[in-house]
Amino acid sequence: MTLRRIRNILRKEWGLLFTDPNSALLVTLLPFAVVGQFILYFWLAFRFGSEGMLGSSIFQTALEKLLQTIPEAAALPASEQLLVLLLNQFQFILLLIPVMIGIGIAAFSIVDEKLTGSLEALLATPVRTWELLLGKTLTGAIPAVLMTWISAGFFLLVISLLGWGNLSGLVLTPSWFLSLFLLTPAVAILSFMLGVIGSSRAKDSKGAQNIALIVVFPILALIGIQVTGIIWFTTLRTLVLALVIIAVDIIALRAAVHLFRRESIAIQWR
Amino acid sequence: MAIIETSGLSRRFKDVIAVDDLTMAVESGEVLGFLGPNGAGKTTTIRMLAGIIRPTGGEAVVAGHRIDRDVEKLHEVIGMLTETPGLYGRLSARRNLEYFAGFYPIDDVSTRVEKYLKLMGLWERRDDRAGTFSKGMKQRLALARALMHEPKVLFLDEPTSGLDPEAASEVRQLIRRMQEEGCTVFLSTHNLAEAEMLCNRIAVIQTRLLALDTAESLRRRFFRRKVIVELQSPDPNILAVVKGLPFVQEARKEGSRLSVELMDSERNRPELVRAIVEAGGKVVTVSEEQYTLEQVYLRLMNEEKISDAQAHS
Ligand SMILES: Nc1ncnc2c1ncn2[C@@H]1O[C@H](COP(=O)(O)OP(=O)(O)O)[C@@H](O)[C@H]1O
Ligand SMILES: [Mg+2]
Numbered sequence: 001m002t003l004r005r006i007r008n009i010l011r012k013e014w015g016l017l018f019t020d021p022n023s024a025l026l027v028t029l030l031p032f033a034v035v036g037q038f039i040l041y042f043w044l045a046f047r048f049g050s051e052g053m054l055g056s057s058i059f060q061t062a063l064e065k066l067l068q069t070i071p072e073a074a075a076l077p078a079s080e081q082l083l084v085l086l087l088n089q090f091q092f093i094l095l096l097i098p099v100m101i102g103i104g105i106a107a108f109s110i111v112d113e114k115l116t117g118s119l120e121a122l123l124a125t126p127v128r129t130w131e132l133l134l135g136k137t138l139t140g141a142i143p144a145v146l147m148t149w150i151s152a153g154f155f156l157l158v159i160s161l162l163g164w165g166n167l168s169g170l171v172l173t174p175s176w177f178l179s180l181f182l183l184t185p186a187v188a189i190l191s192f193m194l195g196v197i198g199s200s201r202a203k204d205s206k207g208a209q210n211i212a213l214i215v216v217f218p219i220l221a222l223i224g225i226q227v228t229g230i231i232w233f234t235t236l237r238t239l240v241l242a243l244v245i246i247a248v249d250i251i252a253l254r255a256a257v258h259l260f261r262r263e264s265i266a267i268q269w270r
Numbered sequence: 271m272a273i274i275e276t277s278g279l280s281r282r283f284k285d286v287i288a289v290d291d292l293t294m295a296v297e298s299g300e301v302l303g304f305l306g307p308n309g310a311g312k313t314t315t316i317r318m319l320a321g322i323i324r325p326t327g328g329e330a331v332v333a334g335h336r337i338d339r340d341v342e343k344l345h346e347v348i349g350m351l352t353e354t355p356g357l358y359g360r361l362s363a364r365r366n367l368e369y370f371a372g373f374y375p376i377d378d379v380s381t382r383v384e385k386y387l388k389l390m391g392l393w394e395r396r397d398d399r400a401g402t403f404s405k406g407m408k409q410r411l412a413l414a415r416a417l418m419h420e421p422k423v424l425f426l427d428e429p430t431s432g433l434d435p436e437a438a439s440e441v442r443q444l445i446r447r448m449q450e451e452g453c454t455v456f457l458s459t460h461n462l463a464e465a466e467m468l469c470n471r472i473a474v475i476q477t478r479l480l481a482l483d484t485a486e487s488l489r490r491r492f493f494r495r496k497v498i499v500e501l502q503s504p505d506p507n508i509l510a511v512v513k514g515l516p517f518v519q520e521a522r523k524e525g526s527r528l529s530v531e532l533m534d535s536e537r538n539r540p541e542l543v544r545a546i547v548e549a550g551g552k553v554v555t556v557s558e559e560q561y562t563l564e565q566v567y568l569r570l571m572n573e574e575k576i577s578d579a580q581a582h583s
Pocket of ligand 2: 309312313314353427
């Protein structure tokens with residue numbers, strides 16, 4: 001029954017999602033924009049800024065840690081080592097995609113239904129709160145994860161087009177795959193859950209987005225931490241991080257169910 | 271057998287008491303009118319009985335389920351028409367129903383949806399977006415949504431408000447049909463005539479339950495029609511004569527007008543006129559005045575105040 005209900009929610013939400021040009025564009029174009037933009041920055045940094053960056057002590061620490069994890073990179077010229085360092089950030093940059101799609105879609109999903117009054121009718125059906133929340137979360141999380149994987153492919157395609165194909169072996173580390181296949185779904189679910197929590201608490205979708213925006217910062221912080229060499233995410237650390245986020249997912253679902261008190265969302269009180 | 275039973279059911283929102291100490295029972299198969307002006311607590315009561323919001327006091331059992339405990343089981347056996355239709359405007363009529371049907375244990379969703387779209391006269395428009403429908407059609411679609419899992423108890427929150435007379439009468443016909451099929455209907459309305467037309471009994475609510483009775487006895491008690499007899503000239507004797515008649519409940523004189531409440535307005539009227547004429551009164555016109563709903567409320571509220579005062583002295 002639960003499975004049937006969740007499938008039912010997915011079918012309806014996707015039906016609505018892809019008939020709404022804004023959301024459809026958000027899901028399909030935004031990931032490419034993110035990847036394209038960061039590759040552009042890195043290309044600019046590599047072409048014009050590598051000497052300055054190599055001279056700075058911040059990047060020195062990061063490079064040392066990179067060489068410890070990927071000893072093969074030692075054979076490369078210094079500027080290419082730097083490029084490997086930058087490209088390795090993509091495992092986290094790609095995480096911005098599920099987060100942004102999550103905020104864009106989930107934040108609207110519940111507020112919309114609250115404003116039109118369909119939520120009240122929905123809550124008079126036997127659907128359980130957590131089924132509804134999980135359904136809404138998966139609505140966004142599934143396309144977000146798929147788009148992240150597609151974007152990863154796009155990323156690899158672009159770096160080979162830029163003539164950096166020889167470096168891709170140094171980017172496709174075990175940590176990269178962990179990040180893509182474990183961390184990405186976990187982060188996608190987390191950001192959707194927060195979006196849903198946000199939109200069930202907020203009076204309008206703007207408020208909901210603000211609440212959900214909170215997840216973006218830790219991810220930006222993650223990139224900052226790694227690129228400055230404070231902590232280098234080895235395979236083990238990435239694994240631990242993913243497991244921590246999965247645990248947070250479970251806590252978030254429970255919190256969402258608790259916060260999502262039926263009446264606070266059912267009633268649109270002016 | 272009572273299918274809805276409430277006891278001391280109350281709900282407050284911060285400092286507003288929306289529903290206070292509601293104790294009542296609704297019989298199975300009955301259409302109960304829940305009559306009250308705006309802000310009387312009708313929607314709040316329905317939301318509580320439908321397990322959408324929790325009471326802050328008291329309890330209720332609907333179709334054998336405690337409203338604050340067995341919510342999921344409760345939801346399988348009730349249907350609810352919310353104050354606003356709350357449809358997905360970008361989905362077709364059929365998809366709207368299919369989506370909701372997917373939450374109930376219904377085996378053959380598409381057959382069920384077809385049956386209810388046909389019942390509501392929406393089959394021809396099944397693939398059109400609900401957003402393009404007229405108000406009346408939206409309401410019928412929402413009604414189909416509330417009915418399609420064949421609930422034992424149906425809550426309707428002002429089902430005809432905002433509809434044009436024709437659409438309203440269509441909805442009323444559908445409600446009658448539900449009753450014929452044995453469904454218990456809890457119908458909130460601020461329309462006295464509608465409640466009289468459709469309901470076996472009427473509960474009058476203004477935060478508290480003011481009265482609960484059949485339309486007929488409520489009318490006898492509160493909505494009693496008054497006969498207005500216009501005389502050519504004021505005559506003090508006539509009032510005394512009228513007051514002495516056995517079927518007169520109350521009579522007052524306002525100038526040359528007599529306002530008389532009869533036991534049975536239709537049947538007693540000719541006798542009243544004859545008695546006045548025999549006593550020498552020159553009757554110009556005889557007409558009838560009805561209490562408006564507002565007057566009924568005022569009257570009920572006053573009785574309430576009086577009984578409160580008595581209780582406190
Ligand atoms: N969610 C809410 N928050 C605060 N006050 C509310 C809420 N819902 C209803 N009320 C108040 O409760 C009272 C009853 O409202 P309601 O049940 O909607 O009445 P009705 O449906 O009879 O018009 C009103 O005074 C209203 O202002
Ligand atoms: Mg109301």
